[in-house]
Amino acid sequence: MKNIITLFAITLLFSCQNTAQTKKQQENITNAKPVEVPLKNGLAKAYFASGCFWCVEAIYESVKGVEESISGYSGGHTKNPTYEASNTGRTGHAEAVEIIYNPNIVSFETLVDVYFASQNVTQVNGQGPDKGSQYRSIIFYQNEEQKQIILNKKEALAKKLNAKIAAEVYPFQKFWVAEGYHQNYERLHPNHPYIQNVSIPRLNRFKAKFPKELLKESH
Template structure:
């Protein structure tokens, strides 16, 4: 029996290591690809701009940005990977390179891109690698997407400032040129609003949102 248990343990360990190695290889491929692509700038429409962020579960991030004054709409989706038409199931394998992300439609006359980046760092554990809170894996990693050099410079300056105060730790967020955003399945949209009694929403998403609200009351919409 012990021999069988040992064999099963070794097989499971080999499988786990294999999965981890595959995920790391995919991440390395993504980093290499990002160094060779140019950022795509999304055209402004009716005075509104779009920004893209990945910071753990998109249910949480969507609710946070929707509470910010000047934000008109937030859409959950996927970005940062190398496959076409990613789905929730395929992204969760870690093999697509995509992360759960949000598209933030905002009024630049009410809130700046720089402030949206402040919201980003102010609503997450900035040093957690490959996830936020209980959500772990490359699909939950932190990425800020820039659309031009001005945005990239702003992001990098904020990261540099944060790193100076982190001691031996470093900001985990990666900085990628924006290429494409894939909208997630319909049931993921406004998930926190539509599923307030879901255990994950009650125990993870809402506490994260409330912590952000407490820290940045000046950025909130009046009805929040």
Template sequence: MNRIILLLVFGLFFSCQNTAQINSKLKEVINADPIQVPLENGKAKAYFASGCFWCVEAIYESVKGVDEVINGYSGGHTKNPSYESSNTGRTGHAEAVEVIYDPNIVGFSTLVDVYFASQNPTQFNGQGPDRGSQYRSIIFYQNDEQKQIILKKKEALTKKLKGKIAAEVYPFQKFWVAEDYHQNYERLHPNNGYIRNVSIPRLKRFQAKMPEVLKKGGH
């Protein structure tokens, strides 16, 4: 019996120690200086995490001014995260999207509005049925102007909903592109059970909230 108790104590100690190390690494990420991504052919990039990236990809691709959305991982402290490793919650990464857009058609401020309108902003560590730190909500900023836009909108939403908003605000550091089979998932697998029962309903709820930002002809 004493041996079992001793093993449990050691297990708890190393578990707490490992958690402390992860938290320490995440603090370094959160406190880092943001990296500004330069325009490329007149197009800008923005980064968001809001639950399953299959859902978020479809949402942003329905917005006019958005050229492309890429699924990947961001916000963590490890290099080259994979779907399997990020799902353990130990890498610190969240499923995220890279939104490539024309700033002459749609601004960063509108993309943040899309972000909040397309999720349950008060759900922590996940969206809908997807739970865990890898599905947490994060908005990434690349400069102080973007940071202030995010903070003001988050504050306004907090007052409106009279509750705490789940979205974390991180300085952008690195976006890791996800595996090929995760890209354009909603378009390529329209009959997938998750897509039909989770992604498409979430997309339609957003489209009903912000019809003014949608591309003509629909998604």
């Protein structure tokens, strides 16, 4: 009997592992009033989730006008999420990036174009080999104008591809900065197998199809 109970507990644990949040928690997040982050020293901030943040951080830092890309967590219901907690899929958070950019050089609209051009837009709950709700695609908006930009581009892309676009659209609430060892990971660990086999190929695929005049010579 003890073995049966143990087996049931393990099964229950894994069956819940990639459940982002309950329906009510999800509704509370998606129905919340967006938080607008003010400009600081002329720089704006935008937030995106698109699979492993090591990949996404490097992609955005290759774009002109992006001053910095910071890895972290957003979109969930728990406070102070950690990498270990996020990886269980039970915090509701996704690996995300905070993009600090100069709106006089690059627009929010262009950052959304970068988002869609740098991923498999139809993959649900993951990107490439990274699977689970913590790797799902989310675009965060801070006001109604940003929301409409996102929805219009998502709708146009769905029509163009004749496919359902996986990206969720959330009102921005809070961004939790990830542990220090995650920051600038692609740049600091260029020989890491994941960086060599996943991050760099994904970055190169993006750069090959995005307008060259919008990209830095190096990042």
